[in-house]
Amino acid sequence: MPATAGDLRRMQRDLDAAAQALRDAATILVISHIDADGISAGAIADITAERLGKEHTVRFEKKIAEETVEMINSSTEDVVWICDLGSGYLSEFDRDGIVVTDHHVPDPRWRKKQTVLDSFMGIRHLNPHMYGMDGSYEICGAGMTYLLSKAVDPANIDLAYLAVVGAVGDFQDSGHSALVSLNRTVMADAQANGDLVVDQDLRFFGRETRAINQYLQFSSDPQIPGLSDNAAACLQFLDRVGIRGKEGGRWRCWDDLTRDEKERATEAILDMMPEGDRERAFGEMYRFPNEPEGTGLRDAKEFATVLNSCGRYEDADTGLRICRGDMTALKDAERNRAEHRKHISSAMMYIRDNHLLRERRFIQWFDAGSEIKETVVGIVAGMILSSGECSRNIPIIAFADSDDGTKVSARADRSLVDRGLDLSRIMKTASELVGGYGGGHTVAAGATIPPDKKEEFLDIVEDLVSSQVE
Ligand SMILES: [Mn+2]
Known part of the structure; x- marks a missing residue:
């Protein structure tokens, strides 16, 4: 659904007000997500705060956990700027001076609270969903963060290319084989600044x-x-x-x-x-001609992958350094990536050697326990599915232990989606029925469930798969 001129005007007004809040602050705490979009967003916020001359710190978080909410509510900084996160938790925040630049679906309870409490103005919430846009492809977290950065100072246009990394990192260009809508506005800024060249090319990874x-x-x-x-x-x-x-x-x-x-x-x-x-x-395909050759940073997909591998190994700070142009951080990232690959290949070997993959009638599954990190178990499931070592005609479900329960990753071949499969709906429904939560995309989705509910969960998933696929 396209935003109207009125929506865009309202958004600009809110951006300008948030920009003023940042200017007025003496101290800023930036909190951002650990994936490529979040790291690019964190870098944009970091550089923006630095250019404003503000005392500031950047922290990366996997998600907004209870402790994160507490940390935000009790922080002493004048402004807490939350990037690529936060929209789902607005009703949990109880302090003034919160700025959120996110693109995830907003917390429905917050709007209710807002209409009850007219004076509840402590949160400046900048999210495309508030302006008639879809945050899954029209703009990403780094994009919203960039728009705010540009509202702070138009000279920050040199950060636009980082928002392109974020959008590509969140696969916002997948549906149209191109960035569209507000992402295109951001893209045009990066082009105008000479940081971005758009190619018509094959869209495979690693060019x-x-x-x-x-x-x-x-x-x-x-x-x-x-x-x-x-x-x-x-x-x-x-x-x-x-x-x-x-x-x-x-x-x-x-x-x-x-x-x-x-x-x-x-x-x-x-x-x-x-x-x-x-x-x-x-x-x-998006190219950054000003990045050094052979670094993997000249292509947006490869840049995003470098950042993602940093985040997956709890080293988002290395990703931040890369976004800031610190090329010595690349060596650290390379080490991250090598570790990432080693972990994935040993994880696949572990599944294979221990014959962990079990086949049911409508699904296949494995339980990696604590042997595979929850952050990569989805990748492993996807790779097993495309390795030809298992059936492609049924989805694969993977379990891994995590701090707050059992993490579930589900992957399916696209042909199943063409036949009606929607893993996102299945993960959401099945996880909620066993007291968990989940969602995602049609071909790739995930959930978190109580550890003792795996069997029950698999039964429900199998039922749902068989009823969806013709
Ligand atoms: Mn994002």
């Missing part, structure tokens, strides 16, 4: 850093029939289209190809795909 054979081999969402997961076929393909894989003994990456080579390969690849997948495989 800047992956060896081209692996770029093809690991292509996913959508897959390239015949090439994805088939190393030998990728080499043959390069031969067939007359592209040398190596140059001077080193593997070339996708971006090393000449324009002519790229065109030839792209055409051949799109030809191999079913019609319906081509639009997802090809579209806008």
